[in-house]
Amino acid sequence: MHSAPRIKTEGLPLVVIVGNPNVGKSVLFNGLTGAYVTVSNYPGTTVEVARGKGRLNGRDVEVMDTPGMYRLLPISEEEGVARDILLHERPDAVIHVVDAKNLDRMLPMTLQLIEAGLPVILDVNLMDEATRLGVQVDSAALEHRLGIPVVGSTLTQQQGLPELVEKTLTMLDNNPEERRGGGKNLQLVYPEEVAQAVARIASKLAGEYALSRQVIALLLLQGDTGLAKLVEDEEKQGYAEILALTEAGQLRCNQQVSYLTAQTQWEKARQILNPIWQHSTQRHTGFGEKLSEAMLRPLTGIPILMGVLFMLYELVGVLGAQTLVNFLEISVFDKYINVWVVELLNSYVPWGAASELIGGPYGIMTLGMRYAFAIILPLVGTFFLAFSIIEDSGYLPRLAMLVDKVFKRIGLNGRAVIPIVLGFGCGTMATIVTRTLETRRERILSTILLALAVPCSAQLGVMFGLLAGQPAILALWILIVLGVFLLIGYLAAQVLPGEQASFYVELPPLRLPTTKNIFMKTYTRMEWYFREVFPLFILASVLIWMGDLAGLFELSINGLLPLVRWLGLPDETTVAFIFGFFRRDYGAAGLYDLRELMTTTQLLVATTTMTLFIPCIAQFSVTIKERGWKTALGISAFIFPFAFLVGGLLFRALTFLEKIL
Secondary structure (H helix, E strand, C coil): CCCCCCCCCCCCCEEEEEECCCCCHHHHHHHHHCCCEEEEECCCCCCEEEEEEEEECCEEEEEEECCCCCCCCCCCHHHHHHHHHHHHCCCCEEEEEEEHHHHHHHHHHHHHHHHCCCCEEEEEECHHHHHHCCCEECHHHHHHHHCCCEEECEHHHCECHHHHHHHHHHHHHCCHHHHCCCCCCCCCCCCHHHHHHHHHHHHHCCCCCCCCHHHHHHHHHCCCHHHHHHHHHHHHHHHHHHHHHHHHHHHHCCCCHHHHHHHHHHHHHHHHHCCCEECCCCCCCCHHHHHHHHHHCHHHHHHHHHHHHHHHHHHHHHHHHHHHHHHHHHHHHHHHHHHHHHHHHHHHCCCHHHHHHHHCCCCHHHHHHHHHHHHHHHHHHHHHHHHHHHHHHCHHHHHHHHHHHHHHHCCCCHHHHHHHHHHCCCHHHHHHHHHHCCCHHHHHHHHHHHHHHCCCHHHHHHHHHHHCCCHHHHHHHHHHHHHHHHHHHHHHHHHCCCCCCCCCCCCCCCCCCCHHHHHHHHHHHHHHHHHHHHHHHHHHHHHHHHHHHHCHHHHHHHHHHHHHHHCCCCCCHHHHHHHHHHCHHHHHHHHHHCHHHCCHHHHHHHHHHHHCCCCCHHHHHHHHHHHCHHHHHHHHHHHHHHHHHHHHHHHHHHHHHHHHC
16 A cells, blocks of 8 residues: 655646546546656545646646446445545546447446536547447547537547547636536436436435436435435435435335436437447457457466566566676675775764664665665566556456456455455555455455465565576476465365355457556556655664664574574574564565575575565554454464475475485
């Protein structure tokens, strides 16, 4: 989880971007804002929202990128946050981004936004993909029929972006009444029992709302509990009557109100699109479609996944862990910085304890700064670069489809691949993202697996660095950790009660990643690293120094030493496991320092045990917040002995095999 000081945008017009996942919202957001962006949790939630300052043809505006949403009636927490932004932020313009080739599925939400009286601009994106598949959209005719501005675009190539900027500025120049006057002639005719109930409820609404009274009444009738709380606060004494009218209206309907409402919106969307949206029935099987299908089939998808992992290894394990780390650690820190710091301390800092804090074995400069800049930074940087390439290509949703069947065996589904993959970036963030999973059972299962068998980016990079040049050992490490992941997931799924949730995912088109998007995503994540993680390395050095002064560090080493010897590792590696209590990547960096002292067998045992080691303090704290004290302590109490049990058994098995062979 990360946050940042909000960019000064007070008093600026607010432009909010909404739409389904994977339709190009983030591309538009980056196109409007550039690097002037902050990412933080929306108040009262664990859902991240990006805010930025955009300059549209010389005019400053505030831009917000919302989580993916399918309708105004929220089902997930992300949809609830997106809807709340529309409710509470009172945007001056709302850009609804849709996929041109799936316009029939996405236009119903446009109708809801128009009906809500919001200042809507429709961005029909991915026009290049639609044209290639034989889909034709008459944007001008659609604009006429909807009564709101419509732009056809291919945002990845910045096609349509200037026109979208112009229409947004025109919207902002209008007075509030004109902004919300779009689609006045667009009437949605709901079934009589729904229409009557909506009219009764709307007539009793006296508060000030960002959405039209008709839509507020319609959402109440559909059982929107989050909105009901807002209405209760706004209406106060009149809420009891509104609640009674809502319940009476629900009883009069012979079917679920949400179904009747959705059916009306779908039919209206089809009526609007019928003459102006042509969808080819012919199946196009170009290279992109063939590759996409291959990614979804186990027979071809698994080799492709292996290829992706090989790319990750080359970028992180070879370029990051070998070339960049060796240069920064040996040629920069060992040769210049550490020598300069020690000489400076010897000359100007006569106090031994203070000198040790900065330049001692566990000093801020010689340990904390060296780990952060010389070891972790190049590994995290290359990992974030690789991850941005994979993410921008559209591969992740296909990976979710590929692993869905496997994940179902361990009580999860393909949707869980998102927090699991994010765990390779940061386990703390990934633990928060488990909130997006539908059931408590899935959330607990994912939290266990993230804490046990998913190394974060820095830790993963160090593991690649430790085992670089030994592909067979690296492959064995991957197989062991993967085996633990599947085994513990399967066993936990048998123990934890609850039903398995359904799974659906939008498949965006496969694309060649764009340099600008890759740079922006990598830059944003690296900024987070410096802001959130780097200070923890300094803090860890200070705490270790204090523990060393008080004798606690030595006491901890003596307590952990028997377990390290059970693993068959050198006594010196005990310090690395102590570091691992603060951060697992900090501990992994400690192992990297001691790599020359270990045999190949010991390297494999050390990396396996450290990978399975208990979560870092930040991840443990978030687990407490998300799952509660009992669950967090239970997970850690299981993982700590289990990691050393697996490591010890692995050492004995490898030693036995060495003797036989």
